[in-house]
Amino acid sequence: MTGTTRHTLSVLVENKPGVLQRVSGLFARRGFNIDSLAVGPTEDPNLSRMTIVVHAENTPLEQISKQLHKLVNIIKIQDLDPADMVDRELVLFKVNAPAAVRAELIELANIFRARIIDVGRNSLTIEATGTTDKLQAMEDLLRGYGIRELARTGKIALARGSKENG
Amino acid sequence: MTMNGAEALVGALEEEGVDVMFGYPGGVVLPIYDAIMDSKQLDHILVRHEQGATHAADGYARVTGRPGVVLVTSGPGATNTVTGIANAHMDSIPMVVFTGQVATHVIGTDAFQESDITGITLPITKHNYLVKDVRELPEVVKEAFHVATTGRPGPVLVDLPVDVAKGAIDFRYPEQVNLPGYRPTYKGHAKQVKQAADLLMRAKKPLLYAGGGVLSSGAWKELKELAELMQLPVTTTMMGKGAFPEEHHLYIGMPGMHGAKYTNYAITETDLLFAVGVRFDDRVTGKLASFATKSKVVHIDIDPAEIGKNRPVDVPIVGDAKHVLGAVVDELRKRSAEPRTEKWMRVIDDWRDRFPLHYPEGEGDEVMPEHVVERINALTRDRDTVIATEVGQNQMWACQYYRLQNPRRWASSGGLGTMGFGLPAAIGAQAGLKDSLVVDIAGDGSFQMVSQELATARVHDLPVKVVILNNGYLGMVRQWQELFYDRRYSQSVLGQDVPDFVKLAEAYDCLGLRVTSPEQLDGALTAAFEHEGPAVVDCRVTREENVFPMVAPGGSIDEMLGGIPGGPVSEMLDDELLEEVWE
Ligand SMILES: Cc1ncc(C[n+]2csc(CCOP(=O)(O)OP(=O)(O)O)c2C)c(N)n1
Ligand SMILES: [Mg+2]
Numbered sequence: 207m208t209g210t211t212r213h214t215l216s217v218l219v220e221n222k223p224g225v226l227q228r229v230s231g232l233f234a235r236r237g238f239n240i241d242s243l244a245v246g247p248t249e250d251p252n253l254s255r256m257t258i259v260v261h262a263e264n265t266p267l268e269q270i271s272k273q274l275h276k277l278v279n280i281i282k283i284q285d286l287d288p289a290d291m292v293d294r295e296l297v298l299f300k301v302n303a304p305a306a307v308r309a310e311l312i313e314l315a316n317i318f319r320a321r322i323i324d325v326g327r328n329s330l331t332i333e334a335t336g337t338t339d340k341l342q343a344m345e346d347l348l349r350g351y352g353i354r355e356l357a358r359t360g361k362i363a364l365a366r367g368s369k370e371n372g
Numbered sequence: 373m374t375m376n377g378a379e380a381l382v383g384a385l386e387e388e389g390v391d392v393m394f395g396y397p398g399g400v401v402l403p404i405y406d407a408i409m410d411s412k413q414l415d416h417i418l419v420r421h422e423q424g425a426t427h428a429a430d431g432y433a434r435v436t437g438r439p440g441v442v443l444v445t446s447g448p449g450a451t452n453t454v455t456g457i458a459n460a461h462m463d464s465i466p467m468v469v470f471t472g473q474v475a476t477h478v479i480g481t482d483a484f485q486e487s488d489i490t491g492i493t494l495p496i497t498k499h500n501y502l503v504k505d506v507r508e509l510p511e512v513v514k515e516a517f518h519v520a521t522t523g524r525p526g527p528v529l530v531d532l533p534v535d536v537a538k539g540a541i542d543f544r545y546p547e548q549v550n551l552p553g554y555r556p557t558y559k560g561h562a563k564q565v566k567q568a569a570d571l572l573m574r575a576k577k578p579l580l581y582a583g584g585g586v587l588s589s590g591a592w593k594e595l596k597e598l599a600e601l602m603q604l605p606v607t608t609t610m611m612g613k614g615a616f617p618e619e620h621h622l623y624i625g626m627p628g629m630h631g632a633k634y635t636n637y638a639i640t641e642t643d644l645l646f647a648v649g650v651r652f653d654d655r656v657t658g659k660l661a662s663f664a665t666k667s668k669v670v671h672i673d674i675d676p677a678e679i680g681k682n683r684p685v686d687v688p689i690v691g692d693a694k695h696v697l698g699a700v701v702d703e704l705r706k707r708s709a710e711p712r713t714e715k716w717m718r719v720i721d722d723w724r725d726r727f728p729l730h731y732p733e734g735e736g737d738e739v740m741p742e743h744v745v746e747r748i749n750a751l752t753r754d755r756d757t758v759i760a761t762e763v764g765q766n767q768m769w770a771c772q773y774y775r776l777q778n779p780r781r782w783a784s785s786g787g788l789g790t791m792g793f794g795l796p797a798a799i800g801a802q803a804g805l806k807d808s809l810v811v812d813i814a815g816d817g818s819f820q821m822v823s824q825e826l827a828t829a830r831v832h833d834l835p836v837k838v839v840i841l842n843n844g845y846l847g848m849v850r851q852w853q854e855l856f857y858d859r860r861y862s863q864s865v866l867g868q869d870v871p872d873f874v875k876l877a878e879a880y881d882c883l884g885l886r887v888t889s890p891e892q893l894d895g896a897l898t899a900a901f902e903h904e905g906p907a908v909v910d911c912r913v914t915r916e917e918n919v920f921p922m923v924a925p926g927g928s929i930d931e932m933l934g935g936i937p938g939g940p941v942s943e944m945l946d947d948e949l950l951e952e953v954w955e
Contacts (some may be wrong), residue, residue: 219553220552220553223502224490224494224502227491227494228494231494231495235495265680268680269677269680269681272676272677273677275676275677276524276675276677277499277553278498278499278519278551278553278554279553280553281552281553
């Protein structure tokens with residue numbers, strides 16, 4: 207990862223068929239790996255917001271944003287400033303939970319403000335939201351208990367309120 | 373008015389002013405083919421392969437400046453257009469391709485002749501559409517033409533399921549498009565325009581580097597004004613050929629891999645590269661790290677993504693070449709700017725005298741391919757002539773030795789380098805310019821990729837002339853094998869005799885002529901050009917001639933193989949003239 211930094215792109219797109227394919231195809235074609243991509247509707251039903259996390263140097267990133275801008279269905283692209291954005295991700299962990307460690311796991315979930323959303327005979331499923339770093343820390347801890355399955359939404363983000371332009 | 377989707381499509385095409393389309397029918401487009409029969413405005417040219425339809429539409433667009441229009445069926449009809457679409461995409465040619473599609477309710481079921489053509493062409497179109505409801509059709513067609521022809525032009529594909537073509541619609545063509553995410557910038561930023569003018573007034577060794585963008589924007593008049601006002605030498609890329617008259621004293625040739633030495637020396641020495649509608653392609657720049665290193669760069673382009681892509685820029689100007697060049701000229705006039713390139717031009721002229729393009733004289737009956745191009749040039753220079761080319765040595769010799777005097781009279785595959793482009797492109801050009809002479813300078817290999825289109829030319833009375841520089845080789849491949857692979861001619865040998873191009877021409881009821889010695893050349897070319905129908909001239913040229921000079925792949929452009937001996941530009945700086953300018 208030398209020389210590259212993590213960028214969070216917030217991309218407002220028209221809600222048209224194939225948009226996701228256009229965007230992801232462009233990254234692949236131009237040699238970028240997407241770390242995560244999350245997409246969903248916005249306050250305007252005609253628009254969706256994609257939050258794309260990529261590792262890239264600044265010059266190639268500028269090139270890819272310019273290329274993205276050229277896609278007819280793309281309305282706006284922001285390279286969010288890490289110091290000036292709010293971001294969240296949601297993770298579901300299914301963790302080994304024999305009776306002996308259950309209490310411990312529940313406590314751990316509480317510390318992370320996570321919730322237990324399913325209880326199996328030998329497992330617990332924990333739902334956690336937070337920044338990527340917090341979730342990573344939690345994952346590292348849970349690994350010791352044995353993570354059976356894991357699903358992450360990918361990051362979503364918005365510029366902070368002070369960044370609003372109208 | 374209530375009609376079906378196919379009739380609405382024809383109505384929309386008429387509204388767009390389309391006069392001719394290139395295509396090939398099949399099952400799912402039958403409703404559309406039925407509808408076009410009743411149009412008084414729309415002509416349809418039936419090609420012999422769908423790739424030909426896209427190249428023809430491309431050639432039509434290059435010479436008329438209007439979008440080329442294609443209609444083909446689903447599945448194989450659609451996939452056959454892929455090369456032509458990719459070609460137009462690489463060269464920023466406006467084109468709208470209509471493909472038939474299986475009915476909406478069977479899409480996704482691997483129905484007969486179904487192919488995901490919007491998926492396939494996603495990376496090679498400017499934009500594409502799958503129309504799922506006939507009510508969207510007028511709006512989609514309007515958008516397709518708008519997107520194809522505005523900003524940086526390019527191909528747009530519209531996929532039309534058969535039930536959409538048959539569906540009923542109350543047709544009204546929209547007047548405007550609603551594309552919130554698509555707003556090309558036309559006007560250059562005033563501050564940047566001033567900065568560009570500042571640099572031009574200060575430069576001692578400026579150079580205009582103009583490309584296809586000048587042609588698509590229609591900016592050749594402004595380019596000439598600027599060049600003449602400041603007495604700037606001009607180099608045009610292969611895509612920009614014709615943007616500046618080549619017999620003009622300020623014209624200094626094509627840059628790059630097969631550019632003249634003097635052109636590449638000038639680029640290497642310039643202190644201001646004024647780039648318009650170009651993309652610093654690797655065939656132009658060679659090794660980027662040593663390209664125009666002494667120079668500041670002004671880059672004008674309507675596509676912001678091109679600016680700074682390959683080469684950092686001092687003054688970026690996003691905008692339409694015509695607007696921006698016009699603004700720069702106005703700014704310079706306002707300041708009563710004076711040219712100061714007299715010495716610089718003398719340096720370039722000196723290089724031009726010492727390192728002209730040059731080829732060996734043939735021995736005995738040998739026909740030199742460069743000579744053929746020179747004779748085509750001489751015999752056509754007083755007529756309105758379009759030159760199309762194939763790809764390979766033939767194309768490079770056409771670039772070097774055909775001295776194009778007019779804009780939009782050139783159709784050659786640039787970015788994709790598509791063999792088999794020339795003949796169908798010539799046919800399309802001829803369909804757009806009925807009164808012009810259209811000549812395809814061809815290679816024997818390339819021509820065989822599309823020779824069936826002679827039938828199209830003959831049947832539609834499009835009297836294109838194909839002049840084959842028949843060397844019996846995939847000549848450019850052979851040249852690289854000679855130079856870089858120890859003369860091991862792996863799979864590049866075609867032989868000159870099969871097929872017999874004269875008989876082939878005759879089979880298509882075209883004029884076929886053969887040239888085997890220089891004395892026959894003018895007679896055959898003249899006969900072909902005077903012939904009322906299409907003609908093929910099989911010029912048996914000397915077989916192992918190379919295109920020189922040449923920058924080795926990845927090399928610096930001032931270090932060229934072949935041509936008149938002359939080292940890198942640093943060694944060419946010994947004369948007094950240079951020192952004066954260099955101070
Ligand atoms: C469709 C396609 N296939 C392969 C190539 C690679 N290629 C570039 S030049 C060339 C040889 C062209 O031969 P010919 O048309 O006889 O032209 P010449 O170089 O002999 O003038 C080839 C095979 C290409 N450009 N396009
Ligand atoms: Mg050949």
